[in-house]
Amino acid sequence: MGELLGHLALGFSTVFNFVPVDIPGLGTIPIPLNILLCFVGCLVGTLVGVLPGVGPVASIAMLLPITFKFDPTGALIMLAGIYYGAQYGGSTTAILVNIPGEATAVVTTLDGHQMAKKGRAGVALGIAAIGSFFAGCVATVFIAAVGAPLTKLALIFGPAEYFSLMVMGLVFAVVLARGSILKAIAMILVGILMSTVGTDLETGQERMTFGQQFLSDGIDFSTLAMGLFGIAEILRNLDNTETRDVVRKAIGRLLPNMQDMKESALPIVRGTFIGGILGILPGNGAVLGPFASYTIEKKLAKDPSRFGRGAIEGVAGPESANNAGAQTSFIPLLTLGIPPNAVMALMVGAMTIHGIVPGPQVMTKNADLFWGMIASMWVGNLMLLVINLPMVGLWVKLLKVPYRLMFPAIMMFCCIGIYSINSLPTDVMFIAFFGVIGYFLIKLGFEPAPLLLGFVLGKLMEENLRRALIISRGDMMTFIERPLSGVLLAVAVILLVVALLPSIRKSRDEVFVED
Amino acid sequence: MAAEVGKSPAPSGIVKGPQAVVGGLALVALALFALWLVSDLSQGTLRSMGPAMLPRWLAIGVGICGAVLAASGFMREGHPIEPFTLRGPGMVVVGIVFFAVTIRGFDLGPIRIPQLGMCGAGPLAMFIGGFATRDVRWRDLLILALALTAACVMLFGDMLNLPIPLYPQWFSDLYPASFNNDTRMRVTAGILVVIAALVYFLVPGSKDPSINVVVDDTPGVQR
Numbered sequence: 001m002g003e004l005l006g007h008l009a010l011g012f013s014t015v016f017n018f019v020p021v022d023i024p025g026l027g028t029i030p031i032p033l034n035i036l037l038c039f040v041g042c043l044v045g046t047l048v049g050v051l052p053g054v055g056p057v058a059s060i061a062m063l064l065p066i067t068f069k070f071d072p073t074g075a076l077i078m079l080a081g082i083y084y085g086a087q088y089g090g091s092t093t094a095i096l097v098n099i100p101g102e103a104t105a106v107v108t109t110l111d112g113h114q115m116a117k118k119g120r121a122g123v124a125l126g127i128a129a130i131g132s133f134f135a136g137c138v139a140t141v142f143i144a145a146v147g148a149p150l151t152k153l154a155l156i157f158g159p160a161e162y163f164s165l166m167v168m169g170l171v172f173a174v175v176l177a178r179g180s181i182l183k184a185i186a187m188i189l190v191g192i193l194m195s196t197v198g199t200d201l202e203t204g205q206e207r208m209t210f211g212q213q214f215l216s217d218g219i220d221f222s223t224l225a226m227g228l229f230g231i232a233e234i235l236r237n238l239d240n241t242e243t244r245d246v247v248r249k250a251i252g253r254l255l256p257n258m259q260d261m262k263e264s265a266l267p268i269v270r271g272t273f274i275g276g277i278l279g280i281l282p283g284n285g286a287v288l289g290p291f292a293s294y295t296i297e298k299k300l301a302k303d304p305s306r307f308g309r310g311a312i313e314g315v316a317g318p319e320s321a322n323n324a325g326a327q328t329s330f331i332p333l334l335t336l337g338i339p340p341n342a343v344m345a346l347m348v349g350a351m352t353i354h355g356i357v358p359g360p361q362v363m364t365k366n367a368d369l370f371w372g373m374i375a376s377m378w379v380g381n382l383m384l385l386v387i388n389l390p391m392v393g394l395w396v397k398l399l400k401v402p403y404r405l406m407f408p409a410i411m412m413f414c415c416i417g418i419y420s421i422n423s424l425p426t427d428v429m430f431i432a433f434f435g436v437i438g439y440f441l442i443k444l445g446f447e448p449a450p451l452l453l454g455f456v457l458g459k460l461m462e463e464n465l466r467r468a469l470i471i472s473r474g475d476m477m478t479f480i481e482r483p484l485s486g487v488l489l490a491v492a493v494i495l496l497v498v499a500l501l502p503s504i505r506k507s508r509d510e511v512f513v514e515d
Numbered sequence: 516m517a518a519e520v521g522k523s524p525a526p527s528g529i530v531k532g533p534q535a536v537v538g539g540l541a542l543v544a545l546a547l548f549a550l551w552l553v554s555d556l557s558q559g560t561l562r563s564m565g566p567a568m569l570p571r572w573l574a575i576g577v578g579i580c581g582a583v584l585a586a587s588g589f590m591r592e593g594h595p596i597e598p599f600t601l602r603g604p605g606m607v608v609v610g611i612v613f614f615a616v617t618i619r620g621f622d623l624g625p626i627r628i629p630q631l632g633m634c635g636a637g638p639l640a641m642f643i644g645g646f647a648t649r650d651v652r653w654r655d656l657l658i659l660a661l662a663l664t665a666a667c668v669m670l671f672g673d674m675l676n677l678p679i680p681l682y683p684q685w686f687s688d689l690y691p692a693s694f695n696n697d698t699r700m701r702v703t704a705g706i707l708v709v710i711a712a713l714v715y716f717l718v719p720g721s722k723d724p725s726i727n728v729v730v731d732d733t734p735g736v737q738r
């Protein structure tokens with residue numbers, strides 16, 4: 001306990017650290033830079049996340065370059081702020097326009113938008129913010145509590161265990177992806193295959209590079225992410241005729257009354273718990289949280305028929321689960337160095353750009369970064385509460401910006417962003433290339449998220465596979481014989497088999513029904 | 516999802532799920548391509564893996580997935596191929612490539628494409644890309660392109676000092692020598708804003724509502 005408090009104290013002192021900054025005209029003034037960055041991140045993240053058709057992944061990919069100028073701690077605090085800002089903005093869009101910014105906001109549209117249609121948009125937004133804040137507080141403490149022990153666990157992991165853990169994570173990602181399981185497996189394999197492009201680290205031989213200089217370092221992660229999520233998303237949205245179900249009714253009062261609070265209190269607690277636990281699972285477990293919470297609230301409700309017609313529990317529970325999961329999904333990244341979903345994959349990219357290798361060593365080597373980031377999550381959640389509720393009017397205006405003006409701006413930000421990473425015009429062309437690939441993937445019913453996850457884990461997997469096999473002298477049995485590794489693989493196999501059972505498949509299709 | 520399949524028009528002939536067939540064949544093609552690319556690399560043994568070991572087995576896995584997927588398209592009914600347009604992807608790609616080749620200039624064989632920097636490449640790329648939608652309004656697009664570029668100059672150039680060319684050297688030389696870099700940036704951004712404002716006030720805009728807002732309040736109206 002004392003250790004935990006000490007860690008949190010270190011974190012908060014990092015966040016509230018005053019840095020002397022040279023301001024032109026005023027001289028050098030100490031300002032709380034990290035708090036400021038957290039604030040800007042939350043604000044900008046919300047701003048971009050509110051725009052319909054721009055989810056958290058695209059937001060982070062686009063805004064990555066604005067963090068370059070800062071030290072790694074500040075940059076990551078800002079990126080984390082952008083992430084939950086975008087997530088929160090997505091809920092606003094879901095409630096007011098009925099467009100889910102990403103998979104986890106689908107559930108919010110069900111009752112949130114109905115509440116908005118009944119003139120209770122304000123209360124829906126308010127309870128979403130309060131629920132998210134509560135979930136954020138609990139999740140922050142939770143991360144701080146399990147972070148240290150899990151890191152110790154990670155240190156006893158050998159290459160075989162790491163490999164098996166990643167296999168399990170990818171199986172989770174397959175099971176939790178929308179649509180066909182076969183297609184999700186194919187996407188993950190393609191992702192890993194793409195990660196093998198470039199110079200082989202062990203032998204120094206070039207693989208699948210066509211003898212081209214720019215491919216010898218492999219396919220650049222940021223170009224892939226920005227193409228698949230930024231540009232492809234534009235291309236897909238262009239095909240839809242633009243009809244936005246923007247709520248015309250007044251937003252109404254924002255603060256829920258006692259009755260609302262009473263109805264929401266338990267769903268918030270349950271949602272936080274469910275979302276928090278599911279968020280730790282490798283392979284995008286966070287996406288399950290809102291669905292699970294919604295189902296449970298509906299089962300527990302005295303009158304389940306209210307759900308789908310504006311039940312406040314149907315917003316409070318899933319929104320808390322959503323936020324708790326979003327935050328606890330940092331755990332696998334911070335402790336094991338394994339990104340559990342596409343957003344965390346982007347965080348890995350960002351950390352690498354700032355010269356930090358994600359993994360268990362971050363906590364000891366960059367203690368202030370690790371705990372600072374965790375503390376900033378709580379501060380960020382508080383800021384979201386403070387920023388968002390009074391600014392709802394502004395967000396409603398943003399929702400009315402037509403897409404024909406939005407997409408050229410997104411395109412421009414992607415171009416500038418990707419160019420400023422490496423100053424290479426070829427990178428800019430690559431985002432167009434991957435954008436078109438992503439467009440056709442979507443058209444053919446393939447999800448790009450598993451591909452990106454496979455790509456990020458691919459290099460790590462190959463490295464650990466090789467090491468494990470060198471240690472075992474080429475014996476594949478090592479993955480099963482080592483107990484921890486064997487258990488992880490067994491979980492993966494059981495999960496895959498269960499997901500393929502006809503009855504489960506059917507209910508899975510119902511859960512992930514097309515938004 | 517099952518409900519959707521029922522709604523789609525009954526596919527004709529032996530291909531029952533065109534989407535699965537095309538997707539599957541694309542995966543098989545990708546797998547064969549990858550196999551061909553790594554064909555001259557050594558696979559090594561499990562004990563010391565060669566560079567081709569993993570890519571080869573992954574490609575085989577991708578190929579198997581593709582074959583099964585394509586076969587399933589012949590066996591059971593599936594989704595039709597979603598309609599797609601070429602205009603959207605086409606114009607966006609042209610816009611991005613234009614940005615790529617003009618941001619700092621590009622050697623294309625014997626032809627040298629001049630550097631335009633962000634102030635030239637940005638608005639032009641946005642203007643080209645903006646034609647990706649059928650609902651083009653060049654006046655709005657022009658204002659947006661100019662104003663947003665000005666904002667980007669201030670944000671990325673002035674505040675964040677990102678290493679990105681802002682304008683060609685000859686343009687920078689037009690300013691008096693007493694202007695330092697920051698002043699030049701700010702004045703350029705100001706010029707862009709002034710042009711945008713001129714377009715805004717001088718060119719009459721159309722009066723149509725900018726987006727279709729669903730007025731109907733009945734539940735069930737969903738996108």
